[in-house]
Amino acid sequence: MAGYVSDAVIRRLPGYYRHLRELEAAGVTSISSQELGKRMQLTPSQIRQDINCFGGFGRQGYGYNVSELKGHIGEILGLDRLHRMIILGAGSIGTAVAHYPTFSREGFKTIAMFDVATDKIGTRMNDIPVLPMEELEKFLSENHVDIAVLALPAAYAQETMNRLYEGGVRAVWNFAPTDLNHPEDMIAVNVHLSDSLQILSYRIAHRGE
Amino acid sequence: MAGYVSDAVIRRLPGYYRHLRELEAAGVTSISSQELGKRMQLTPSQIRQDINCFGGFGRQGYGYNVSELKGHIGEILGLDRLHRMIILGAGSIGTAVAHYPTFSREGFKTIAMFDVATDKIGTRMNDIPVLPMEELEKFLSENHVDIAVLALPAAYAQETMNRLYEGGVRAVWNFAPTDLNHPEDMIAVNVHLSDSLQILSYRIAHRGE
Numbered sequence: 001m002a003g004y005v006s007d008a009v010i011r012r013l014p015g016y017y018r019h020l021r022e023l024e025a026a027g028v029t030s031i032s033s034q035e036l037g038k039r040m041q042l043t044p045s046q047i048r049q050d051i052n053c054f055g056g057f058g059r060q061g062y063g064y065n066v067s068e069l070k071g072h073i074g075e076i077l078g079l080d081r082l083h084r085m086i087i088l089g090a091g092s093i094g095t096a097v098a099h100y101p102t103f104s105r106e107g108f109k110t111i112a113m114f115d116v117a118t119d120k121i122g123t124r125m126n127d128i129p130v131l132p133m134e135e136l137e138k139f140l141s142e143n144h145v146d147i148a149v150l151a152l153p154a155a156y157a158q159e160t161m162n163r164l165y166e167g168g169v170r171a172v173w174n175f176a177p178t179d180l181n182h183p184e185d186m187i188a189v190n191v192h193l194s195d196s197l198q199i200l201s202y203r204i205a206h207r208g209e
Numbered sequence: 210m211a212g213y214v215s216d217a218v219i220r221r222l223p224g225y226y227r228h229l230r231e232l233e234a235a236g237v238t239s240i241s242s243q244e245l246g247k248r249m250q251l252t253p254s255q256i257r258q259d260i261n262c263f264g265g266f267g268r269q270g271y272g273y274n275v276s277e278l279k280g281h282i283g284e285i286l287g288l289d290r291l292h293r294m295i296i297l298g299a300g301s302i303g304t305a306v307a308h309y310p311t312f313s314r315e316g317f318k319t320i321a322m323f324d325v326a327t328d329k330i331g332t333r334m335n336d337i338p339v340l341p342m343e344e345l346e347k348f349l350s351e352n353h354v355d356i357a358v359l360a361l362p363a364a365y366a367q368e369t370m371n372r373l374y375e376g377g378v379r380a381v382w383n384f385a386p387t388d389l390n391h392p393e394d395m396i397a398v399n400v401h402l403s404d405s406l407q408i409l410s411y412r413i414a415h416r417g418e
Contacts, residue, residue, distance in 0.1 A: 010408065010411060011408065013407070013408075013411065014401065014403065014404035014405075014407040014408065015388070015401075015404065017407065018386065018387070018388075018401070018403070018404070019388075022387070039388075040388075041388075076411065076414075077407045077410055077411050077414070078407075078410040078411055078413055078414030078415075079407065079410060081410075081414070083410060083413070091308075092301075092304050092305040092307075092308040092309075093305050093309075095301050095304075095305070096301040096302050096304070096305040097402075098301075099300075099301040100301075100302075100402060100403075101362075102386065102403055103403070103406065106403070106406075106407070108406060108410075146413065147406075147409060147410075147413075170413075170416075171409060171412070171413050173405070173406060173409050177227065177311065178227070178231070179224075179227075179228075179248075179249075179250075187409065187412045187413060187416065189405055189406075189408055189409040189412070191400070191402065191405050192223065192224075192227070193306075193309060193400065194223065194227070194309075194311055194312070194315065195223035195224065195227070196223075196382070196398055196400050197312065197315075197317060197356075197382060197398075198222070198223040198226065198286045198287075198288065198315070199219065199220065199222075199223065199398055200356060200380060200382050200396065200398040201286055201287040201288060201290075201292060201317075201356075202219060202222065202285065202286050202287055203380070203396045203398070204287055204292070204355065204356075204379075204380050204396060205285075205286070205287030205290070206287075207379075207396065
């Protein structure tokens with residue numbers, strides 16, 4: 001990447017990747033900043049600025065090569081690497097993550113799920129084994145894990161995150177509706193579903209203001 | 210609300226609500242901007258600014274009344290109203306939304322789910338009936354729906370959103386991994402799970418930079 005990249009640009013990266021993947025699938029080989037901006041509801045100059053920021057893909061007047069740009073943004077996002085994931089909690093959120101169709105295509109491979117429910121332990125979900133939560137430490141000592149998905153009730157999330165940290169995991173994707181305390185060298189990204197629904201509710205309540 | 214509220218403040222509102230709910234549940238009746246800032250990883254002055262922006266709850270030196278502030282923010286978020294929801298798609302994401310424990314407590318009541326799979330139609334999920342997708346128009350003509358949850362493959366999302374709009378629905382919570390085109394009077398909030406996981410992957414790839 002060319003120097004400092006702002007959080008706002010980082011947040012837009014997956015959107016670029018998604019639109020370029022859709023364009024590639026539709027057989028589009030080249031796209032102008034005008035056309036891409038229209039799709040993404042950004043101005044052409046914003047598009048050019050962002051793409052320059054990703055590392056100088058500027059070829060104004062000719063359009064951007066869709067596959068090349070997609071590949072480049074995929075690398076920046078780390079999608080050219082394999083990420084080994086585990087899912088903590090085999091409830092409905094954990095199950096949804098285990099079945100999500102695009103994750104494995106993008107290099108996110110779930111190698112195990114953990115739960116405390118005896119009727120789930122020993123089964124497989126989308127071919128992923130469900131192991132007893134008490135075997136977490138043993139599993140982490142024998143397997144390298146890049147990302148742990150927290151799909152547990154809020155009350156168990158912090159304690160489980162601490163166990164993951166002790167076991168060497170340094171990145172957590174948290175679905176529990178709580179903010180976790182974590183050491184600085186632990187990366188945590190939250191998906192707070194309730195927050196998102198409340199933003200929708202806010203927009204409904206303040207419609208037309 | 211006191212005048213213009215920025216998008217950044219709106220995005221923080223659910224976080225305030227969540228922390229205040231946790232504090233209330235823990236029996237805390239009053240909290241200072243220092244303590245709340247520490248929990249939320251914001252500066253005390255940011256907290257005071259935000260809360261002034263919500264409508265002048267400033268009582269510096271005494272701390273904020275937790276229940277009062279939570280109630281006030283809940284009203285701003287529209288959580289004092291009942292929202293009638295339907296879920297399009299009874300796959301793993303739709304199922305997770307149907308079972309999410311806090312939505313009904315916050316006034317989001319799912320009244321029906323729709324799917325095309327004959328083995329799902331006629332069943333109930335968390336006591337919510339699963340209806341055939343072809344009955345969507347009939348259902349919308351007979352029932353008021355505030356929010357439609359799109360939990361469908363990307364390929365069906367746009368077409369379904371058009372049908373919802375035709376049927377009078379004006380707010381969509383979209384889990385399909387695609388950006389929808391919608392008229393200006395349709396509110397759409399996206400949960401792009403893949404984008405969130407890619408942000409985590411970005412942070413792993415650029416750790417320590």
